[in-house]
Amino acid sequence: MSTSAGWERPRTSLHTDHYELTMLQAALHSGAAHRKSVFEAFARRLPDGRRYGVVAGTGRILEGLADFRFGPAELEFLERTGVVDSLTLDYLENFSFSGDIWGYQEGETYFPNSPLLIVESTFAEACILETYILSVLNHDSAIASAASRMVSAAGSRPCIEMGSRRTHEEAAVGAARSAVIAGFNSTSNLEAGLRYGLKTVGTAAHSFTLLHDSEREAFAAQIAALGPGTSLLVDTYDVETGVRTAVDLAGDALGAVRLDSGDLVAQAQWVRRLLDDLGNVNTKIVVTSDLDEFAIAALQSAPVDSYGVGTSLVTGSGAPTASMVYKLVSRQDKDGTFIPVAKAAKNKTSMGGRKYALRKLNERGIATHELVGIGHRPEDDGNDRQLLHHFVKNGEVLPGWTGPEAVEKARRRHRASLAELPGVVKRMQRGEPAIPTVYEEI
Template identity: 75%
Template sequence: MISDNSRISLFTDRYELTMLQAALHSGRASRPSVFEAFARRLPDGRRYGVVGGTGRLLEGIMNFRFNQTELDFLAQQRVVNQQTLDFLADFRFSGSIYGYAEGEVYFPHSPILIVESSFAEACVLETYILSVLNHDSAIASAASRMTSAAGERPCIEMGSRRTHEESAVAAARAAVIAGFTSTSNLEAGLRYGVPTVGTAAHSFTLLHDSEREAFQAQLESQGLGTTLLVDTYDVVNAVRTAVELAGPELGAVRLDSGDLIVQAHQVRALLDSLGNENTRIVVTSDLDEYAIAALAAAPVDSYGVGTSLVTGSGAPTAGMVYKLVSRTDDHGEFVSVAKAAKNKASVGGRKYALRRRSSAGEAVQELVGIGHRPQDDGDDRPLLQDFVIDGALQAGWTGAEGVTRAVERHRASTAELPSAWRRLQKGEAVIPTQYEA
């Protein structure tokens, strides 16, 4: 779902339109071409990545238009000439898009997205494709590490106040795809059907003349199942007050500062001694995957994660690139093309990908065929899905349905990986990528 005031067609770099103009001039703009989005490497020490943003991206491409305001701007700024403006005025993506399902794990050089269209159409989409995939995949990859560290304990996305307002919505969506159970962001709930949660901050307690008065108001307005924030003043006194007011039906207490491990043990013992064995403990306070792992032995019931999540936990971009890998020659035959720079080399040719698995169903290799489909040995899983065919969006990849599907894909995808995928220590990709010429 794209907000009404979004102008996504100008979420682009100027050189894409100047390339388009030059290609129209040379007569090559209509050449059938194949572009590929992939990551040359994973963030330092990461063992896998998670594809995020595909559903958002497809929604955007289907609505990618140049309206009169945008065309007037391009004309006034003399960005492109009239021939190019006429082309953009009629722009509709009419090609085909294939790629890894959202929620799928990926590795270096995985062909995450393949765009088959004229050079002109694929060129114009470059920045939009990369900005969505790089942001959302970075968040989904970080979220996956966090939910893996959390095990069966739920994780709540709470990072809206730490990033751009639209990035916050995208981050909430990406987090849920990788296993987070809910978000504090209401717009994500509206657009994508993501469950939303939230109760009160320290300011609510400080507004009142006493902590007791604040707790009483919250309990009366939100019910006994609410979560009370107990670290504004003194945690022990706050927990006692909360139990006195709510009794054994108190839903949860939240800890947001101090030594969370020590406090969690103290609060659990206190709650149990007061007869509140079923009152849950929620912890927040600048958590990341390492802090969550450290809390594994503490009596914690759920985690609220904000800043670290929405910034990719140290890897705010997935580092994906978008390269022309094949195009037709003057005879209409496809030829492979590739950049040859030593530190930025790419592999030419249209790609096909399989997840090679053992007879027991465990992933052992990412097999990428160049110009052909690798031979399936019977246990392999094809990775490329049909997203758009001849300009027509295929069903099931967008909206709330797309999110649900991505959640399931992430769960199944990680389940078939070797156990090393759960390790937070730096290491190589959990399975190797192998090209098959």
């Protein structure tokens, strides 16, 4: 399994809920634990007003699958606290996933009820993966979905992920990875850079300027250490003075100035004029300060060169979870045949049966709807696209779906997937999903 050198994956088996293991225990006692089963992860709806979602996190799930084991420390904890009995402990001691996993490629757009991840295995194996799968998919897909909207609003201007300090340290790595999949140019998170080969960037905060006796002294120190092509934060005191000092010290080789407060549209406009008047026509303007997709869209008319996005991105820009669920949709009967199963609650409907998904495209290559076959593969009329990929076969993760390679592959998939959707997906206004999901039964 591909990961960058220098990083060791943590064990993932106890990243789960108590009741996953008590269900396992009860199923072992009833004899049903080893029934072949099919579980499916999907979202019943998109966040209110969103037109599409973006799949992310699959690669992290597959990386964690290799370490979903119960070693001495985990088994001792479960025994000491009485979570499960000796029969279940014996099962867990030898646990390793031996089934198959299919799903949408990372970076793919999705819609309500898209079968994003399908786990085929025994009930026991699929059951205890539930919480781990959902925690990663819900977080990473929420970030990727928000990031995609921000990148769309930014147009050709690059976006920088810089939200690590606004979320859990491990979630920050997943957020950086998800943002890059959805089109962000780089991240400030070094751990994400190590694990996934992401481009990392960063220069200095206000504290660096405040540390020195003057802004001039701080800028001079930064230029001496990082070169004149660095980006100088010019709004610690007075912006105009900051810009003039930066140009005086770095000359026309100054890489960029960063604006982090105030009316960013008006400020960027007059800072651009000032830079040009001073001869720094190639010095770029970077803006930060609690940006989201709407603030980025409002800056389209401003002479901004790139955006640094933090809090709004790592919290999903108002949708911190993708609201995905993981449901048993089919299981083997006593005679060996598979039967569809589904919860019957009126407000939480699920469709039983193993799913197969196809993106239907018109003669111009634009998506018209998502066609989901129940128990069979929908027919491709020649220019449609199959959405499900085989990630794990007989417990072995197939090549190409983990590590830095998977991130770059996902970036390409996202660009292509977004390009085939109707143009309405670029609008920031609230609306219905860009294409409908249609079920096809035998």
